[in-house]
Amino acid sequence: MEGVCPIDQRFASEISALVTPPSPLQVQEYFDELLSTRQCCSMKVKQNGEFGKCVYAESNFTEGQLVLKDQFQQSSNKIDCLVCSFCFRFIGYIELQIGRKLYLQELGVSKGCCGTDSFDEEEDSFVENGDSSNPCASSSANDRVSLLREMVESLMNGGLQLSYSYKFSLPPAIPCPGGCGEAYYCNKLCAEADWEMFDSLLCTGERSESLSKEALLEFIKHANETNDIFLLAAKAISFTILRYRKLKATQLGKKDKTPNVSRCTDLSLLFEAWKPISMGHKRRWWDCIALPVDVKSFDEAAFRRQIKALAFTSLQLLKAAIFDKECEPLFSLNIYGHLIGMFELNNLDLVVASPVEDYFLYIDDLPYPQKDRDDQATIIALKPICKGEEVVYLDNL
Numbered sequence: 001m002e003g004v005c006p007i008d009q010r011f012a013s014e015i016s017a018l019v020t021p022p023s024p025l026q027v028q029e030y031f032d033e034l035l036s037t038r039q040c041c042s043m044k045v046k047q048n049g050e051f052g053k054c055v056y057a058e059s060n061f062t063e064g065q066l067v068l069k070d071q072f073q074q075s076s077n078k079i080d081c082l083v084c085s086f087c088f089r090f091i092g093y094i095e096l097q098i099g100r101k102l103y104l105q106e107l108g109v110s111k112g113c114c115g116t117d118s119f120d121e122e123e124d125s126f127v128e129n130g131d132s133s134n135p136c137a138s139s140s141a142n143d144r145v146s147l148l149r150e151m152v153e154s155l156m157n158g159g160l161q162l163s164y165s166y167k168f169s170l171p172p173a174i175p176c177p178g179g180c181g182e183a184y185y186c187n188k189l190c191a192e193a194d195w196e197m198f199d200s201l202l203c204t205g206e207r208s209e210s211l212s213k214e215a216l217l218e219f220i221k222h223a224n225e226t227n228d229i230f231l232l233a234a235k236a237i238s239f240t241i242l243r244y245r246k247l248k249a250t251q252l253g254k255k256d257k258t259p260n261v262s263r264c265t266d267l268s269l270l271f272e273a274w275k276p277i278s279m280g281h282k283r284r285w286w287d288c289i290a291l292p293v294d295v296k297s298f299d300e301a302a303f304r305r306q307i308k309a310l311a312f313t314s315l316q317l318l319k320a321a322i323f324d325k326e327c328e329p330l331f332s333l334n335i336y337g338h339l340i341g342m343f344e345l346n347n348l349d350l351v352v353a354s355p356v357e358d359y360f361l362y363i364d365d366l367p368y369p370q371k372d373r374d375d376q377a378t379i380i381a382l383k384p385i386c387k388g389e390e391v392v393y394l395d396n397l
């Protein structure tokens, strides 16, 4: 695989400069400036030779107070809940959150997230053993499945309203302005910010500014089937390209943000656009990835070659989708490997406070008589249940 990427050869010195870690002074200046421009004076980033960068509180935080917001999210936790694609707030309404989660659970996470699709389109995948053409399937199992479908569908389309859900109102889900039907936002500002920073190149909708929607869909499919860390790397590349175009447009003193192949790369602007990414600790993915337990140590070299080849395939798909001649060094395998390695090494878990959980806690805490009187049973019989029969219920929300 060595030397397989021609961009790496052509831009060797630029790429080496891009992946060289900034000096401790540059890092300190960058984070001090970042925190001051975001008027975040209650935190400070300090460097420690042994542990890297650490965040320290400069004032007290009360429980529940916002500490910081992040902008990169992997799709596996997006599937768990419907949140704003930019700020991660829960959006929609309680019934939609519950219905969507049930729907996706039955569908299997690998099917992707398409919260508003009708069951009819995915009929085969929703049911494990409810195939009506199967003469062996019991009619009660089929009844149960169709009742479940109905219930989940009416939760998602607003037909079924759960008691007290009005106490946990959420901002309405605003669809992505690109028309992809994948990303949703809590308000217009979040939608616009995401569009400008990441999504205009990576959106699969009608207004997408990618070179080829088909290529983009293929890239996303490959990532979902292999490793969704590629989606984060694509987001980082898209972010840098869009930032570069914006910086260039500002420098040229006009608003034209469309790439012009006849213009040559302005390296200083590319470095400036890359600056936020340059601050992240990185190593090449295939060098730093931990060896899975089922890979024997003598297979290590072959395993790392495989990982590198996988990244190369993903990169070619991404290149077909969003390539920008002026930002060509970003499409080198070395850069892609470092970006993926950065996400691998800085693996953060993001936990979003869930109003759905709060809702269930609220219902659980209601006194029993009230639950009964208000028809508050959280277990609904979907078919007649005989004495002594097992009651199968959905409790895994």
Ligand SMILES: [Zn+2]
Pocket (backbone or CB within 6 Å): 084, 085, 086, 087, 088, 089, 185, 186, 187, 190
């Ligand atoms: Zn938002």
Ligand SMILES: [Zn+2]
Pocket (backbone or CB within 6 Å): 176, 177, 178, 179, 180, 181, 182, 183, 199, 202, 203, 204, 205
């Ligand atoms: Zn979109």
